Amino acid sequence: MTDEGKAPKAAKAKKPAKKPAKKTAATPAEAVAAAPVETPSQDLNRLTLETTQGPVVIKMRPDLAPNHVAHISKLVSEGFYDGIVFHRVIEGFMAQTGCPHGTGTGGSKYPNLKQEFNREPHVRGVCSMARSSNPDSANSQFFICFDDATFLDRQYTVWGQVVSGMENVDKIKRGEPVRDPDKIVSAKLG
Numbered sequence: 671m672t673d674e675g676k677a678p679k680a681a682k683a684k685k686p687a688k689k690p691a692k693k694t695a696a697t698p699a700e701a702v703a704a705a706p707v708e709t710p711s712q713d714l715n716r717l718t719l720e721t722t723q724g725p726v727v728i729k730m731r732p733d734l735a736p737n738h739v740a741h742i743s744k745l746v747s748e749g750f751y752d753g754i755v756f757h758r759v760i761e762g763f764m765a766q767t768g769c770p771h772g773t774g775t776g777g778s779k780y781p782n783l784k785q786e787f788n789r790e791p792h793v794r795g796v797c798s799m800a801r802s803s804n805p806d807s808a809n810s811q812f813f814i815c816f817d818d819a820t821f822l823d824r825q826y827t828v829w830g831q832v833v834s835g836m837e838n839v840d841k842i843k844r845g846e847p848v849r850d851p852d853k854i855v856s857a858k859l860g
Contacts, residue, residue: 714859715739717746717830721756722852724838726814728797728830735786735829738799738808742829743859745778745810751857759844759851763819766800767854768811773847774800777809783827790828792819795839797830814839 717728732739745751751767757774758766770776785805792798796815799808808827816839832839842852 714743716860717742718858718860719751719835720855720857721838721842722855723841724835726835726838727833729833730830731790731828734788734790735799735827737783738786738827738829741780741783742812744780746857746859749857750778750810751854753853753855755848755851755853756842757848757851758813758846759842759848760846761844762817764813764815765839765842766811766813768800768809770810772851774811777811780809782806783808786827786829787824788828789824792822792826792828794818795832795836796828797832798822799827799829801826816840 715730715732717730719726719728730739730742750770754767754770755772756765756767757769757772766774768777770778782804783799783806785801785808787805790796792815794815794817796819797812798815800811800813801808805825812829814832843850845851
């Protein structure tokens with residue numbers, strides 16, 4: 671049989687390239703609908719302390735103390751605060767934590783921070799950095815105010831505010847030092 675009468679093999683036809691669709695400007699409603707929804711777990715300025723008395727949620731304030739918030743966030747991401755006790759807890763004043771020795775004498779492996787004193791008042795639920803007499807000596811220790819302590823204003827760095835679980839802070843065992851102290855079981859961002 672000859673090749674006559676057979677159609678030649680057709681070359682594969684290329685599909686015409688699609689023209690890109692014209693981009694149209696989204697209406698404000700469409701833009702909002704398309705934006706990713708932020709959930710509390712995505713809020714990296716939210717710190718949750720699971721304590722032996724229950725959860726405590728802190729809104730961190732990088733607008734007040736950006737270097738302190740970044741430092742605390744780094745320590746939290748490394749698990750530094752997990753298992754740390756509240757070593758100094760004074761009725762009507764504050765609950766202090768963040769010492770790896772549980773005595774108020776230690777800090778993290780990182781250098782101390784330069785102070786970021788701000789105008790935020792030390793009121794109930796405020797989180798502020800502990801330090802020695804040197805203003806630039808804050809490291810890992812911080813305290814949560816039980817009550818107003820405005821005599822500390824502009825002398826200690828305020829970096830956050832308890833937004834949930836203050837009733838659990840109120841239950842933390844008191845003492846200097848504390849016998850059988852409460853602790854941070856775990857600390858998480860988001």
